Amino acid sequence: MAFTPLTDRLIEALQVLPGVGTRSAQRMALQLLERDRDGAAMLQAALSDALSGVQQCRACRALSETELCSLCADDTRDHSLVCVVESPEEREAVELSGGYKGDYFILQGCLSPIDGIGPDELGIPALLHRLESGSVRELVLALGARVEAKATSHYLIEQIKNTPVQLTQLAQGVSSGDALKRLDSGTLAQAMADRKVMTFEQD
């Protein structure tokens, strides 16, 4: 099927969207250019404004329109307590559980060498830097039970276990294979309240 060069470029670009292949991208491009130009202009403006106005919070990597997100800027919270989660959905789940008033650090993913996702992509150097500054008393690992999440937890434990920061993890109650973000608030609140100090055999 022959499209114009600019249409071809749009079809190509639409495939950066997750779950969109060539056929869907063609359908989307034709819909936008032939039948919904107003919608297309709205999408273009929203994308442009979001790209310039939304960045990662300097402290926790959540999407934010200010340098510090509202949670990190909130001085009623305990900034010496940091909970490491995989994504904003998990942060939301912990917030809704109501039992936690510390900071968060959002990895935005898990270690996955095969996809080129290493410690840098997850912002781990910045987290370690913050821990070294001495302002953090306790780090709660809340990464769930998937294989990649466990590998990421183990990596973090290796990096942190010889620092003075106390490492804790959510109490058992999260059963193997459960996605944290789909857990009910009560269970999650209990697991947070029961979080355990992690101990290590000395090397």
Added chain:
Amino acid sequence: MAFTPLTDRLIEALQVLPGVGTRSAQRMALQLLERDRDGAAMLQAALSDALSGVQQCRACRALSETELCSLCADDTRDHSLVCVVESPEEREAVELSGGYKGDYFILQGCLSPIDGIGPDELGIPALLHRLESGSVRELVLALGARVEAKATSHYLIEQIKNTPVQLTQLAQGVSSGDALKRLDSGTLAQAMADRKVMTFEQD
């Protein structure tokens, strides 16, 4: 789930894409803003350039980067013969069949009052205007056998049957329910070669 206002606006705007609901739009927005800013910038630029550079061909309504598309501007084609198709895919199918050297008129849809698609949305006034100018000798209806396509054909026949333009339709060979764009080129070429003059009972 709490996002920033600009992120919410992007999530809303992404739902103009066909087949994209709230959940997919959230996933897309987070992918673009958290993990693929380069892709997002590429998409934004491609969308912006396509919106300003791609319009409908003045004559046939195909997407074009010039006022007349390359087919309509091609003076080796017979501009007194016009084939009405539903979409660019059907035009492509007729072109590939190799047996046709006239112009096209692309409705970009079918009449569908329930979706607010009437004659104006399909550019039918412009088509009738061109027929009234006397430059068109024959109009080939190639709209397929779906209910909406048949209704659209009937509407066009009613509008045109009392003008001097000869109305033809593709020869039978297109069996009921076949999508024109999935027909093999040989059958389509034959149907085009055998197209029949349409006759009407006088009112």
